[in-house]
Amino acid sequence: GAVVSQHPSRVICKSGTSVKIECRSLDFQATTMFWYRQFPKKSLMLMATSNEGSKATYEQGVEKDKFLINHASLTLSTLTVTSAHPEDSSFYICSASRTDEQYFGPGTRLTVT
Amino acid sequence: QKEVEQNSGPLSVPEGAIASLNCTYSDRGSQSFFWYRQYSGKSPELIMSIYSNGDKEDGRFTAQLNKASQYVSLLIRDSQPSDSATYLCAVPSNSGYSTLTFGKGTMLLVS
DSSP states (O other), X not given: OOOEEEEOSEEEEXXXXXXXXXXXXXXXXXXXXXXXXXXTTSOOEEEEEEETTSXXXXXXXXXXXXXXXXXXXXXXXXXXXXXXXXXXXXXXXXXXXXXXXXXXXXXXXXXXX | OOXXXXXXXXXXXXXXXXXXXXXXXXXXXXXXXXXXXXXTTSOOEEEXXXXXXXXXXXXXXXXXXXXXXXXXXXEESSOOGGGOEEEEEEEEOXXXXXXXXXXXXXXXXXX
């Protein structure tokens, strides 16, 4: 149990375009989902916390208009990187909480050219 | 702001040995503790959670919690090359919503 999927696993896009990443909890309902970003050989960085049916809470320094989060249901959250630029290239990972444990999706590697 | 400290390593152990990974935390009120394993280029995977003082065993993994001393450790018995990864310690943060504060992780190398 506690499986979280992410789609796509890898995406390459051109600078200025938008990219949507989906995160799904497959076998449990997650009232809270989280979005992280991780640069090579660096620590996980929490970007935002997403609760079903309400606005996401963004961490300091994360632009909410650039990283749009929608948590439409108890099993689906999406992250849209708008007007992507090369510096947005990173490994984006979602997680979903079941009780107090967080389960991570496999991640999405975004490359902006 | 809660803090979670880990030695970044790398911690090198020979195959078959016991690997000992340590983590200290700042908030004496923390009640739950988690160990994640992250292979290079992959996302973290929850391997152990512990809530009470003492030891909790799961296969080759043993988590040890000492709330009085504010440390939690992870022992890996009979270490295998496939255990080579970064191990992240995490505790719930004050932000609520099951948010976790992660340590920077300890890289383990088994050869």
